[in-house]
Amino acid sequence: MSINCDIAFTLNGVKREITVPAAMTALEMLRERLGLTGTKYGCGEGECGACTILVDGATVNSCLMFAVDCDGRDLVTVEGVVTRPAGERLRDAFVAHGAVQCGFCTPGLVVQASHLIVRDHAGNEAAIRRGIEGNLCRCTGYRKIIEAIAAAADAATQGAEHGSR
Amino acid sequence: MAGIERYVAPTTLEEAAGILRTGNVTVLAGGTDLMPQTHAGRLQFQPVLMNVRRVPELSGIANQGTVVRIGALVTITELLESALVHERLNLLWQACDHFASDQIRNAATIGGNVCNASPAGDTLIPLLALNARAVLAAKPNGTLQLRRVPLTEFFLGPGRSCRAPPELLTAVEVPLPPAGFAGEFYKHGTRPGLDIAAISIAFGARRDGQLLRDVRLAFGAVAPTPVRAPRTEAALEGQPLDAAKLEAAAGIALEEVQPISDLRASDWYRRELIHNMLKRVITHVHQL
Numbered sequence: 001m002s003i004n005c006d007i008a009f010t011l012n013g014v015k016r017e018i019t020v021p022a023a024m025t026a027l028e029m030l031r032e033r034l035g036l037t038g039t040k041y042g043c044g045e046g047e048c049g050a051c052t053i054l055v056d057g058a059t060v061n062s063c064l065m066f067a068v069d070c071d072g073r074d075l076v077t078v079e080g081v082v083t084r085p086a087g088e089r090l091r092d093a094f095v096a097h098g099a100v101q102c103g104f105c106t107p108g109l110v111v112q113a114s115h116l117i118v119r120d121h122a123g124n125e126a127a128i129r130r131g132i133e134g135n136l137c138r139c140t141g142y143r144k145i146i147e148a149i150a151a152a153a154d155a156a157t158q159g160a161e162h163g164s165r
Numbered sequence: 166m167a168g169i170e171r172y173v174a175p176t177t178l179e180e181a182a183g184i185l186r187t188g189n190v191t192v193l194a195g196g197t198d199l200m201p202q203t204h205a206g207r208l209q210f211q212p213v214l215m216n217v218r219r220v221p222e223l224s225g226i227a228n229q230g231t232v233v234r235i236g237a238l239v240t241i242t243e244l245l246e247s248a249l250v251h252e253r254l255n256l257l258w259q260a261c262d263h264f265a266s267d268q269i270r271n272a273a274t275i276g277g278n279v280c281n282a283s284p285a286g287d288t289l290i291p292l293l294a295l296n297a298r299a300v301l302a303a304k305p306n307g308t309l310q311l312r313r314v315p316l317t318e319f320f321l322g323p324g325r326s327c328r329a330p331p332e333l334l335t336a337v338e339v340p341l342p343p344a345g346f347a348g349e350f351y352k353h354g355t356r357p358g359l360d361i362a363a364i365s366i367a368f369g370a371r372r373d374g375q376l377l378r379d380v381r382l383a384f385g386a387v388a389p390t391p392v393r394a395p396r397t398e399a400a401l402e403g404q405p406l407d408a409a410k411l412e413a414a415a416g417i418a419l420e421e422v423q424p425i426s427d428l429r430a431s432d433w434y435r436r437e438l439i440h441n442m443l444k445r446v447i448t449h450v451h452q453l
């Protein structure tokens with residue numbers, strides 16, 4: 001067993017304090033300690049992207065991140081992403097385009113896609129494909145996912161013209 | 166899994182080097198190697214886990230005139246977004262472009278890639294070709310000391326380097342290549358970034374009329390460490406390029422690196438790849 005550490009961070013806009021073992025993953029902390037089960041455990045090795053979260057505005061695999069490294073940082077999970085305009089648009093686009101089958105990959109893809117859209121890295125199909133290379137989907141064949149992300153990115157561009165992002 | 170008895174996140178280099186003095190410390194940067202390696206039991210934690218991500222001296226990319234200093238904590242994403250790296254160290258930029266996924270690139274650091282010392286580590290191959298050196302810091306008797314090691318001497322075997330346990334990698338320094346230097350990085354794998362390379366090649370040179378100058382060549386995943394290929398370089402240096410020279414260079418490279426067989430590819434397949442892909446990258450660079 002490894003020693004426990006006290007850490008504090010912002011999670012979906014709310015300040016949190018928690019005590020975690022030094023070797024615990026951020027994914028385990030989110031799911032098992034904080035009850036945020038939207039973030040999924042797929043491979044635990046950085047290959048599938050089901051555990052994607054935002055840390056200080058960039059996406060990472062939470063299964064590769066040490067929970068102690070969350071100290072002082074700003075975390076956003078899928079639960080937080082869908083309350084933002086980009087996340088709402090993505091959720092609606094995934095539904096409208098039938099981009100969800102079993103749904104296991106969906107939270108990770110929505111978080112990753114929101115990051116691509118906010119960073120303006122979802123301008124065309126090639127960019128979207130490249131941006132989601134780290135997210136595996138065993139059901140859909142990706143086409144509808146890519147269409148959904150492209151639609152949400154278009155809506156975001158139009159939204160930006162009206163000042164909501 | 167052996168227990169971690171203490172977790173520390175120093176905020177200065179002095180402090181970090183002081184903690185490292187005891188030598189029983191696991192250094193944590195992005196964690197993308199450390200987490201899977203410790204989970205799988207391939208690596209045991211030392212009693213102290215030291216997160217260096219809050220040490221400001223380890224960050225930033227800076228043009229220092231003759232060298233570019235890349236802080237150990239610089240992520241692959243930061244390298245990709247750097248205009249300086251794109252323009253002056255394009256061989257390194259290309260390797261970053263072939264690196265894993267967006268999520269991994271956002272977390273993975275160049276220092277972690279170097280210290281992990283994988284024979285297939287993607288940034289190591291261009292760094293070797295670009296004559297980079299590692300900057301190591303230690304505090305043996307109360308004062309901070311730096312030493313610089315050329316990467317050609319840094320790697321000792323898979324996962325092994327000449328970094329001593331009390332040393333911290335603070336940066337890699339890459340001499341600016343001469344004007345007109347161009348290069349190409351090639352990585353063979355089936356899933357674009359996420360595959361571990363079966364072989365990788367970094368080739369760079371400068372065109373001087375019909376002649377190739379400043380020829381640099383490094384290979385990944387063909388030997389226990391990433392390697393330079395000095396005999397192949399010498400065979401091309403100052404020469405005009407024609408089909409016979411190209412064929413001869415590929416032959417020398419195969420003698421020089423003697424690829425291995427493993428899970429990812431047989432030695433025969435690696436030899437084929439080296440032979441064909443080396444000819445291709447040399448031809449491309451020659452045409453630039």
Ligand SMILES: Cc1cc2nc3c(=O)[nH]c(=O)nc-3n(C[C@H](O)[C@H](O)[C@H](O)COP(=O)(O)OP(=O)(O)OC[C@H]3O[C@@H](n4cnc5c(N)ncnc54)[C@H](O)[C@@H]3O)c2cc1C
Nearest residue numbers: 046194195196197198199265273274277278280286287334
């Ligand atoms: C799914 C996946 C895909 C990957 N794809 C690629 C790829 O395409 N190409 C590639 O090259 N690699 C790849 N990797 C490996 C890994 O992401 C890289 O090696 C990365 O650069 C490691 O950096 P890090 O900051 O995460 O290192 P960490 O895991 O934090 O550290 C790695 C090692 O270096 C030591 N260390 C780190 N920083 C320092 C320092 N400043 N001083 C002393 N010691 C230090 C640590 O103690 C540890 O032993 C992949 C990994 C995963 C999980």
Ligand code: FES
Nearest residue numbers: 042043044049063
């Ligand atoms: S669970 Fe983290 S990448 Fe698969």
Ligand code: FES
Nearest residue numbers: 101102137138139
């Ligand atoms: S919908 Fe099932 S894995 Fe993607």
